[in-house]
Amino acid sequence: MTTPLIEVRNLKTYFGGSTRPVRAVDDVSFAIARGETLGLVGESGSGKSTIGRSVLRLVEPTAGQVLYRGADIGALASEPLRKLRSKLQIIFQDPYASLNPKMRIGAILDEALATHGLHPGKGARARRVAELLELVGLRAEHASRFPHEFSGGQRQRIGVARALAVEPEFIVADEPLSALDVSIQSQVINLLAELRERLSLTMLFISHDLDVVEYLCDRVVVLYLGKVMEVAKTEALFERALHPYTRALLAASPKPDPTQPSVHVALQGDIPSPIAPPSGCVFRTRCPHAIDACAEHVPALEEVEPGRWAACIRKEIVSMRVAA
Amino acid sequence: MEADPSTNPRIEPRLAVQRLSTSFPTEGGLVHAVADVSFSIAPGKTTALVGESGSGKSVTSLTLMRLLAKTANARVSGVARFATREGRSVDLLKIDEQALRALRGNQLSMIFQEPMTSLNPVLTVGEQIAEGVRLHKGLGRSAALADAKRMLDLVEIPAADRRVHEYPHQLSGGMRQRVMIAIAMACDPTLLIADEPTTALDVTIQAQILALMRKLQAETGMSILFITHNLGVVAHHADDVVVMYAGRVVESAPVRPLFAAPAHPYTQGLLACLPGRARLAGRAGQPRPARLFAIRGQVASPLAPPPGCAFEPRCDLAIAACRDAMPELLATGAAREARCIRVAAALPEAA
Amino acid sequence: MKMPPMLRQLLHRRIVLVAAVVLLIIAVLAIGAPWFASFDPNDTAVLQRLKGPSSEHLMGTDELGRDMYARIVHGARYSLAIAALTALGSVIAGTLLGLVAGFFRRLDAPLMRVVDAMMSFPDILLAIALVAILGPSLVNVVLALVLVYTPRVARVVRASTLVVRELLFVEAVRALGVRTSRILWRHILPNLMSPILVQVSFIFAYAILAEAGLSFLGVGVPPEIPTWGTMVAGGQQYAHQAFWVVLFPGLAIIFTALSLQMLGDGVRDLLDPKLKKAL
Numbered sequence: 001m002t003t004p005l006i007e008v009r010n011l012k013t014y015f016g017g018s019t020r021p022v023r024a025v026d027d028v029s030f031a032i033a034r035g036e037t038l039g040l041v042g043e044s045g046s047g048k049s050t051i052g053r054s055v056l057r058l059v060e061p062t063a064g065q066v067l068y069r070g071a072d073i074g075a076l077a078s079e080p081l082r083k084l085r086s087k088l089q090i091i092f093q094d095p096y097a098s099l100n101p102k103m104r105i106g107a108i109l110d111e112a113l114a115t116h117g118l119h120p121g122k123g124a125r126a127r128r129v130a131e132l133l134e135l136v137g138l139r140a141e142h143a144s145r146f147p148h149e150f151s152g153g154q155r156q157r158i159g160v161a162r163a164l165a166v167e168p169e170f171i172v173a174d175e176p177l178s179a180l181d182v183s184i185q186s187q188v189i190n191l192l193a194e195l196r197e198r199l200s201l202t203m204l205f206i207s208h209d210l211d212v213v214e215y216l217c218d219r220v221v222v223l224y225l226g227k228v229m230e231v232a233k234t235e236a237l238f239e240r241a242l243h244p245y246t247r248a249l250l251a252a253s254p255k256p257d258p259t260q261p262s263v264h265v266a267l268q269g270d271i272p273s274p275i276a277p278p279s280g281c282v283f284r285t286r287c288p289h290a291i292d293a294c295a296e297h298v299p300a301l302e303e304v305e306p307g308r309w310a311a312c313i314r315k316e317i318v319s320m321r322v323a324a
Numbered sequence: 325m326e327a328d329p330s331t332n333p334r335i336e337p338r339l340a341v342q343r344l345s346t347s348f349p350t351e352g353g354l355v356h357a358v359a360d361v362s363f364s365i366a367p368g369k370t371t372a373l374v375g376e377s378g379s380g381k382s383v384t385s386l387t388l389m390r391l392l393a394k395t396a397n398a399r400v401s402g403v404a405r406f407a408t409r410e411g412r413s414v415d416l417l418k419i420d421e422q423a424l425r426a427l428r429g430n431q432l433s434m435i436f437q438e439p440m441t442s443l444n445p446v447l448t449v450g451e452q453i454a455e456g457v458r459l460h461k462g463l464g465r466s467a468a469l470a471d472a473k474r475m476l477d478l479v480e481i482p483a484a485d486r487r488v489h490e491y492p493h494q495l496s497g498g499m500r501q502r503v504m505i506a507i508a509m510a511c512d513p514t515l516l517i518a519d520e521p522t523t524a525l526d527v528t529i530q531a532q533i534l535a536l537m538r539k540l541q542a543e544t545g546m547s548i549l550f551i552t553h554n555l556g557v558v559a560h561h562a563d564d565v566v567v568m569y570a571g572r573v574v575e576s577a578p579v580r581p582l583f584a585a586p587a588h589p590y591t592q593g594l595l596a597c598l599p600g601r602a603r604l605a606g607r608a609g610q611p612r613p614a615r616l617f618a619i620r621g622q623v624a625s626p627l628a629p630p631p632g633c634a635f636e637p638r639c640d641l642a643i644a645a646c647r648d649a650m651p652e653l654l655a656t657g658a659a660r661e662a663r664c665i666r667v668a669a670a671l672p673e674a675a
Numbered sequence: 676m677k678m679p680p681m682l683r684q685l686l687h688r689r690i691v692l693v694a695a696v697v698l699l700i701i702a703v704l705a706i707g708a709p710w711f712a713s714f715d716p717n718d719t720a721v722l723q724r725l726k727g728p729s730s731e732h733l734m735g736t737d738e739l740g741r742d743m744y745a746r747i748v749h750g751a752r753y754s755l756a757i758a759a760l761t762a763l764g765s766v767i768a769g770t771l772l773g774l775v776a777g778f779f780r781r782l783d784a785p786l787m788r789v790v791d792a793m794m795s796f797p798d799i800l801l802a803i804a805l806v807a808i809l810g811p812s813l814v815n816v817v818l819a820l821v822l823v824y825t826p827r828v829a830r831v832v833r834a835s836t837l838v839v840r841e842l843l844f845v846e847a848v849r850a851l852g853v854r855t856s857r858i859l860w861r862h863i864l865p866n867l868m869s870p871i872l873v874q875v876s877f878i879f880a881y882a883i884l885a886e887a888g889l890s891f892l893g894v895g896v897p898p899e900i901p902t903w904g905t906m907v908a909g910g911q912q913y914a915h916q917a918f919w920v921v922l923f924p925g926l927a928i929i930f931t932a933l934s935l936q937m938l939g940d941g942v943r944d945l946l947d948p949k950l951k952k953a954l
Contacts, residue, residue, distance in 0.1 A: 043526035044497075058850055085852030097843035102865050111861075115853050151622050152377075159847075166851060181376035182553060186597035186618040193615070208527065211600035215616070252531035254556030256600045258580050262560050267528045270496040 003070045004031035005202045006055065006170055011064035013047070013054045022274050024050040026226035026282075027064070029301070032170075037196065037203040039217030039234070041210065041249070045274045046223035048206045049093075052172040055204065056088050057081060068170075086116040089168035093175040095155035099147040105158050106143030109133070112165035132161040137191060153184035160191065164199070172204045177212060189216065210253050214238050222246045225274055225282040228301050231309040242310045242318045244287050281312070289317045336407050337364035338515050338547040339388075344402035344417075346380075346387045352627040354399075357383040359571045361402070362653070365515070365564075370541065370548040372562035372579075374555065378623045380571040381551045385517050388416055388549075389434055390424055406432065409514055430460040433508035437520040439500035443492040449476075449503050450488035453510050460511045475506035479536060498529035502536065509540060517549045522557065534561055555598060559583055564659075567591050570623060570634035573653055577660040587662040589639045593619040633664070641666050684945055691941035694934040701931055705751035714742035716749040716901055725917040735919040737910055743919060746901050747927055753902040754931070757817055758882035762875050764821035769828025770871060774859055776829065777836025787833070790826040798823050802885055803894050813896050820885055824878045831870050839866045869946035876939030883932045903928050 011028045014021035025047040032038045040048040053059040055066050057073060065072050068088065076084065092098040099108060109129045113119055119128040130140035136157040147155055156176060163171055173192065177185045193216060196203060207213050213220060213234070220237050222230040222245065230243040241247045248267045267286045272278055278285050284294040291314070299311045304318050312318045346358040358380040365371040375381040383392075392398045404416040409431055416424065416432075428434075436442045444452060453475050454468035463471065469488065476484035479502040492500055501521060508516055518537070522530040534557065541548060550562055558565055558579065565582045567575040567590065575588040586592045595601055596617035621638040624630055630637050632647040639646070645665060653663045656671060686692045704711050714732075720740035728735045734743035776786040793801070805819035839845065845862055853862075889895030890904025891911075898905050903924040910920030 043528060056850060058846060082852045082854070085850065090847075090850045092843060092847060094843055098847045100844040100848075100862055100866075111848070111853065111857075112851050115851055115857075153622060162847070162851070181623075182555070183376060183594060183597055183619040184622065186599070186616040187620075189599065190615050190618055210527075211598065215599035248528060252528045254531075254534075254554070254560050256555040256559050256583070256595065256598050258559040258583050260559075268532070270498050270529065271526065 002034070004067075005034045005036075005069060006032040006204070007065075007067040007070075008051070008055060009065045009067070011051065011054055011066065012062045013050050013059060014062045016275075020275055023226050023277060024274055025054060025061075026277070027298075028223070028226070028228055029064075030221050030228070030231065032202055032204060034202055035200055036219065037205055037217045039213040039220040040204060040206045040223060041208065041213055041220055042223035043208060043249075043271060045225055045271050047226040047274075048208075048223050049174055051223075052090065052174045052204060052206050056085075056090055056172060058090070083116070086118075086166035087169045088172075089163040089166060089170070090172040090174060091156075091159050091163050091176045093178050095152050095159055095179060096147075098159050099155060101147055104144055104146055105133075105150075108158070109143070109162055109165050112162050116166050118165070118167065128165075132165055135164065135195070136161045137187075151184075152180050153187060156180060156184075156188055157191065160188075160195070164195065168201070170202045170204070172206070174206045175208070177207070177209065185212070192216065210238075210250065222249070225272060225277050227282055227298070227311065228309075229283065229311055231301070233307060236308060242304060242308060243312055244289050244317060245283050248286075248288075289314055335366060336413075337405075338367045338407050339549070340364040340403075340405040341384075341388070342403045342405075344384065344387060344404060345400065346383055346392070347399045348396055349399075350627070355626045356571050356629075357626065358387060360653075361568070361571075361573050363564075363566045363573065363576055365547045365549055367407075367514070367547055368541070368545045369563040370550055370561060371564045371566060372558040373549060373551045373566050373568060374553065374558055375568035376553055376623070378570060378626065379568040381568050382519055384568070385434070385519050385549065385551055389428065389432070389517065390416070391434075406515065426460070429456045429508075430511045431514050432517070433511075433513040433515070434517040434519065435501075435504045435508050435521050437523050439497060439504050439524075440492065442504060443500060445492055448489050448491055449495070453488075453503070453507050456507060456510045471510065472506075475510050476503075478509065478540070479503070479506045480532075481506075497525055498532060501525060501529075501533055505533075505536065505540070509544075512544060513546055515547045515549065517551070519551045520553070521550075523552070523554070530557075537561070555595065556600060567594075570629065571626070572634065572650075572663060573661070574635065574664070575660075575662045577657075581657070581660060587656050587660065587667045588635075588664050589641045589666070590619075590635050593617065593638075593640075685941050688941060688944075690937050694937035694941070697930055697934040698938065701751055701927075701934075702755065704748050705755050708745075708748045708752055712742065712745035712748045714745040716741060716745040718742070725913060725920070727917070728919055734923045735917065737906070737920050738913050738917075743923055746906060747903070747923055750901045750903045750906060750924065751927065751931075753813070753896070753900055754883060754886060754904070754928075757813065757820070757886050757896070757902065758879050760817045761820040761824065761882035761886075762879040764817065765824035765878055766828055766871060766875050768821060768825040769874070770832050770864075770867070772825065772829040773832025773834075774836055774863065774867075777833040778840055778855075778859060778863065783833075786829075790829050793822070793826045794830075798881070798885060799888055802889055803892070806889060806894050811894065811897055813900060816886060816889060816896050820882050823885070824881065828871070828874050828878070831874055832867055835867045835870050836863060839863050842866075872946065873939060873943040876935055876942055880932045880935035880939060883928060883935065887928045 009029050011025055013025040014023050016022050028051060030038065040051060042048045050059060054061045061074065065074055073081065073084065106129050109132055110125050113125045113128055119125045129143055133140055133142055138154065138157055177188055180188060189212060195201065205213065205217050217234050219231065219233050221228055222243065224245050229245045230241065237246065241250055269286050272285060280295040280297055281299050284290040293313060299313045301309045301311045304310045310318045341364065342362045344358055344361040345356065348355045348357060361384055363371060373381045373384060386392050387400055388404050400417060402417065405413050406416050407413055450469055450472040453472035457463055457468040457471045473484045473488050476487055481487050481499060481502050495503065522533050525533060537548065538561065552558060562579050564578050565576065566573055567588065569590050575591045582591065583595065586595055597619060599616060619638050624634065624637065632649055633651055636642045636646040651663045651665045653661050654668050656662045656667055686695060718741060723736050723740040724738055726732060726736045732742050732744065734747060737743055737746065772786060776783045802819050802823050805822055806815055809815040809818060840863065845858065848858055848862055886895055886902060887904035887907065890902055891908045893908060895904055896902055898909060906924035907921050914921045
C-alpha cells in the first residue's frame, strides 16, 4: 500500500484558555491517498473548517500529527514550511474577502508566482498569469482589474487561479461554493472537477452541502462536535449510512423533488457548544438510540464493515439495514 | 393575466399582488429592482418566491411590508390587495402608515434571515414577544408575558418559563429563529412573510424549523410567502412557486408541475444544475452526468440590462427575436405562467 | 484642471476648503519668505521699536525694532518645518512600532507597556523634560516632540494592524507562503494608510502648538531662532503697551493649528467610511 499523500493522526485543535477551551477539533484521524478527493461534512461546531486550516498549519494544531508524504509537517521550521506551502494550497469560502481589494488581480497572481520563484522574470510571469486566468475561465485582460470589478463567481475563479499558480499537489477547498448562487455553483463545481482531473490534484473538500459532496468526493468523513462519526466511500455512505448522525443528516437535507418522501425531522434539540461537549459520545444528547452506556466512554472509530468506519458502541444500530 | 394559483378560483386570495414595481435612483441610473411582479397566495397555502442574487425577491417582500429605507427613495407602483380578518380588502401599498402599523406584526408578520441581528440584544425574549401583544391586543404586562410563555411553548422551546426571561445571546441560532417565529405568530397572523428564514441555519435545525412552520400553518390556517433560493426546501414546503429573475416573474406554477416539467429555460437550467438532481438521476437508472449542467454567464448588471429578455444572454434556447422585446408573462397551462416567447410559441393555441 | 476624485470630495465641505486655502497661503508665504517680506527679520532698529501697524510695517515692530511681518513670515518657515518634521518622524517611528506590536503577538505586550508609560505623561511636561535632558536646540525640540507623539501613532496603528491582520486576504497570502516582511509591507501597511494620514494631520497641528508652548516657556528653541513661539515669549512683557507684538504671532499659531485640525477632520471623515467599505 502506497503512503497516503496526507495523513492526519489524532489531530486536536483547541482554542482559548487552558481551563475551558473550545474543542474545535478533538482527536480526528484520516488519510487521503494521492489523487483522491476526501469530503469533510458537518454542521456548525463540527470542526471541519478548523481541520482544513490545521492540516495546512494556518492554525497551529494543539496536538497530533499531520503527515505530508509520510513526513511530519508539524516539525518544520518557519522557512521550510513556507517553501512547502506551494505544494499545499487552499481555496476559501468568501470570495469577497479573500482577495486584497487594493491589488489588481494580475499583481495578486504575480505575487503568488514570485513568492516561489516560478517563471522567473516579469515577462515570463505575465505570460503565466494570462495562462492561469484562461485556465479558470477568465480572460487575460482581466489581469489589470481590481477584485471589486468582478462578481462572486469570478472572484472565486481568481481564488482558484491563485491557489493553482504555485503548482500545488494538494488543495483544501473550504466551502468554496457556499457564498455563490446556485447557478454559479455548478460552474465552479465543473471547474474544480476539470482542473482536478487535468492537474492530478488531491483534494480535501469541506462542505455542509451533502449533494455537492456526493458529486465531487470519493470518500466522506462525517464530523460532529470535533469528532469523527463515520467514514466511508461516497456511494456507500449515501446509499446506506451507518451512524445515526449521518442518517439524520441525510434525512434532514431536503431533496429537490416533491415526489420524494417529505423531509422528516430526525433530530430534536440544538448542537451542544464545543466548549462543553457531552461526556462519552458527543452525539448522545440528540441520538434517538442513546443508552446510558453512551455517556461513559468516547466510542472508538471502528471498521464496522470492510472500508466503513463508525464511532458508535451500539453495533446493532449501526448495522441496521436502513436506507438513507 | 393575473396569476391565481388557488385551485378554487372563487376563494379570495389572502394576498393578491398585481404589477408591483420598485425602482431605486442610484448614481449609475434608475435600478428596476422589481418590475411588473404579480402573484397571489391563497388562504392556508404557501407560495415560494424563488430566485438568486439580483432577482428582486427580497425587495419584493420589503416593498409589500413597506419596510424599504426612506433614504433609498424607492419608486413603488402596483397593487397589493390583502384580505383582512374582518373581511375587508386593503391595498398594502396605499393605506396610510397608521393602518399599516395596525396590520404589521398583527395580521401580517415577517421573519428574517439573521435572527441575531433581528432581535434586540438588550431586551429579554419575553419582552420582545410581549411587545407586539401589548401593542395589538392591548394586554397588560403580566397578561402579555403569559402570552409570551404560551408562544414559546407553541414554537417548541423547552423550559419556556425560564427562557422567557433570557436574552437573545443566551440562545442558539435555531432557538432565536423560533423566538422570531413566536414574535411573528403572537397576534395570530393570517399572512407570514418568511425571508430566507432557514438559510443561516444548520441542516438539522433547518428541518426542525420548517416542520414547525408547517405545523403552525396547519393549526392556524395562515398563508406563508416563503422567500428562498433553496429548491430542496421549495419542493417540500411550498404549494405554489413563483420564479424570479432580474426583477421579473419568469415562471409561476404549482410545485409538482414546476418540478416535473419546468417551462421557462431559467427554471429548467436552475433545476438541471443541482447536483442533487444529478444524484436522483443516478438513482433512477440514468447515468450520472460527467459534467453538471451549468447556466453560462451571470446575471447582467441592473444598470445595463440586455435589450429584450433579461435571460437571453445565458439562454440555450434563445433566438434572435428574444432580443427584440421583453416577453409577456403568459398562461401556459392550469395555473401556470411563463415569460418566454419560445414557450408561448409551443402552446397549442398561439396567444 | 482635473482633480483626483478623492481630493474633490475632501474639499467638498466648505470649512475644509477654507482650511486648505489658509494653509496654502501660509505655506506659500513660508516658502517664499524672502520675496514676501521687504525687511530682514533680524534687522534691529532700536529707534523703530514697538511701533504700531503702519503702511511701512504692516504688523508693526517688536521690542528690538524688527519688522513683525517679516518675522512672522520667516518664522513660519521654522514653525512649519519643526511641525512637519515632527509629524513625519513620529508617524514613521509610530507606524513601525505599531505594526510590529500589532503583528507579532509576543512583542505586543512589552512594546505597548513602553507606549503606555510614555503616554501617561502629559505631552507638554514630557516635552519639557526631554528638551531639558537633550538641551535646547532646533534638532532637540524636533526629537523631543517626535518622542512625545510617537506613542499616539503607535497605538492607532497597532489597533488597525490587529484588525487587518485577521482579514481573510492576509490569511490567504500567508497560505501562499508569502514572506512576513512582504505581508507587512504590501498587504497590511497599505490598508493602514487611512488612519496614518489622519494622524499626520493632527500631529502636525499639535506640534505647532507644542513648539509654540515650549518656546513661550523658554524651554523650546533658542530665542535667536524666530519661531512664532519665541516671538510671543519675547514680546510678552510688552503686551500691554504694544499688543501687536503678541497678537500677530498668536494669530498665526491659531490659524495654522486650527486649519490643520479642520483638514485632519476632513481627511478622517473622508477616509473613514471608505475604509470600512474597502475592508
